[in-house]
Amino acid sequence: MKALIAGGGIGGVTAALCLIEAGIGVELYERTSVFSEIGAGIQISPNGVKVLERLGLREELDAVAFRPEALEMRLGPSGLRIFSIPMRDEAVRRYGAPYYHVHRADLMSILSKALRTRLTSAVHMNKEVQGYAQIGDSVTLTFTDNTRVQGDVLIGADGIHSAIRTQMLGAMPARFTGNVAWRVVVPASSLPKNLVPPTACVWVGPGRHAVTYYLRRGERVNFVGVVERDGWQGESWTERGDKADLTADFKGWAKPVTSIIEQATDCYRWALFDRDPLEEWCRGRVTLLGDACHPMLPFLAQGAVMSIEDAWVLSRQLKKTTDIPAALKAYEAARKPRTSKVQRGARSQMGLYHKRGLGAQLATFGPMWLAARAMPSFVHTRNDWLYSFDVTA
């Protein structure tokens, strides 16, 4: 069997590794000239790490990652801690794998190096996919350079603006969520020692929130700030923003947040868009994976992790049978309930973090504060459905 993969992001490259591990032939086509990722952090929770571990990448990840002591929520302006869920050793004990904070470029480098080492000939850069055709028992993929290739199955891992999805299902407009996100990475050495908590910390406030965490074994600090804004803006990760605007957005917030912003040299911002779960993901010998089929808001930090889970499940379904359309249907059936739940869960976090007014804040965060002290184990169990899941089991 020969699988064609369109797109070499985290999802596409992980899918290639999973397929190779399953003994399936792979050809991956990426439109850029090098595998690259933006300069920002990413959280890989235990459910994703379990797949990367099965691919033999745990040691390399350990070498570049930061393992947070806890997942916590604090009030943005005062810094008051609402709850803290232990995660460093607890992740391994409770979920069977660590919780990692990784620089996206480091993760991409580990994945792409593994792919080139395992099957150099599988990687085709500078190949922009234009469309596909299914004829008989094969799929033909066409490129903008007027070349074409043939395979048995096509996986569209070409991200949120997927050309494969557009051909399969038509254009799908996205909704602007009314939120703009800032991202910044600064050297930890530029900040007072221990100022930023060694956790995955969500700082909540009226109409905005921020997330802070360490990267590269503690050498860098990652900041994401999400602010409600009117108007429709481009869905790009690489638009530079004005530091004065970012400073104004978080004026008066706790020192860890404002100190990171003070140290920022490059600030990027982009608008957050949302899409509903798709009705279907596959037609015949063509399927979708990752953001191409379930783009989600980043508020549960699961977009890439879901693509990693997808990759494993898809490879196991294809390994089991020679009936490719049936394998793709089984993959979709296995994945859709979970990814749809995560998509909706991420959306519901948005309203939770941005409560305005003392009354709404007390009604939301007061019970959380109490529960964290009276029933800490209950607070912990809220993440179990997500992190204890093991697609490799």
Ligand SMILES: Cc1cc2nc3c(=O)[nH]c(=O)nc-3n(C[C@H](O)[C@H](O)[C@H](O)COP(=O)(O)OP(=O)(O)OC[C@H]3O[C@@H](n4cnc5c(N)ncnc54)[C@H](O)[C@@H]3O)c2cc1C
């Ligand atoms: C602010 C923010 C924070 C986030 N934090 C987290 C987090 O902590 N944890 C987490 O799990 N997720 C997180 N995510 C989500 C995560 O970044 C995405 O879900 C993930 O990158 C999707 O991977 P993908 O491979 O499906 O798509 P992409 O990363 O978009 O990769 C698609 C690839 O396809 C290529 N491509 C596109 N079109 C073509 C074409 N026509 N031909 C050939 N190649 C093509 C692109 O160049 C790209 O390399 C976050 C997202 C945001 C916005």
